[in-house]
Amino acid sequence: MKRFLPWIIGAVVILGIYSWVKGINNTAVTLSQTVEQSWGDVQTAYQRRNDLIGNLVNTVKGAADFEKSTLTAVIEARAKATSITVDPKNISAEQLAQFNQAQSGVSSSLSRLLVTVEKYPDLKANQNFLKLQDELASTENQILTARTRFNEAVMPYNTHIKTFPNSLFAGIFGFKEKAYFQSVAGAEKPVEVKF
Template sequence: MKKWLPIAIIVVLVIVVWQVTAGFNNTAVTKEENAKLAWSNVESSYQRRNDLIGNLVKTVEGAADFERGTLKEVIEARSKATSVNVDAENLSAAQIEQFQQAQQGVTSALSRLLVTVERYPELKANQNFLQLQSQLEGTENRINVARDRYNAAVTDFNTYIRTFPNTLFAGLFGFDKMERFQADAGAENAPDVEFDF
């Protein structure tokens, strides 16, 4: 009977270690996939904005005397933003930065477009334009919510893999800290608002 005791202890230890590591791995995979899904939702929200911008540009183009340079900037920024591809499987700070810069270009061009529209009362009264403008405002809110949810999912994942004893297993199973979505540089400063009367 004493001969079997060391073997039984080893078998029990192997089962316990297997359960602990499998439990860690499965939970980490789930949390990582949730963070990747949240990133996909960020991209989806930005895609919705880009789709709406196309319709907005077509509506604005209908105003024959509208400033073409402003429209061109919006179209070019939208094109650049849609050409930036981010691989959710290999999400890095550099990829997020590149994506964010392209989206910031769209935001800036769109802001200039909406300010320029103020000079065109017939366009401001256009029902299609008003509806698209309202949808864009709602989409901007969705983008913010999606970014917040992404950051929450990344925080959950990062906290899980960085707490003891999980940190011991994270490297063993190839889990690395994920990057959060950061605010644009200078976002902490209030924007200058100028009115031309």
């Protein structure tokens, strides 16, 4: 029995190391999948906004002799925003910044559209327009929630792959740090309201 003891101890140690490394990998895979699912939720919320913008623009076109440049700016910003894609498996800070910048353009042009609408009393009273405006406000809240949940999913993933000794194996298994959603440059400044 004594001559098998070193073999038994060696097998237990190897099995223990295998289980430990397997746990590191499987946890990283699970956390990565959560990040990807959260990114899908962000994209779904932005897609809903893009769909609503199309309906909003058509309603405004039909209800008023509207400034064409404002409508064109909204349509172009929407097209630019939908052309940017981010790979959820390799989310980088650069990709998120580019995506965020495009979405910021949509928000900016949409704000100009809504401010310009104030000049048209008939449009402001249009039930379709009011309903779309309410849905758009609700969608903006959904976008905020989806972005927050995305960042909440990224944090445990990044923490897991960056802590020692997990960091030793994360690179071997191909796990890379994922970027957080950041606000657009200048978002910390208060909005200037003029009457």
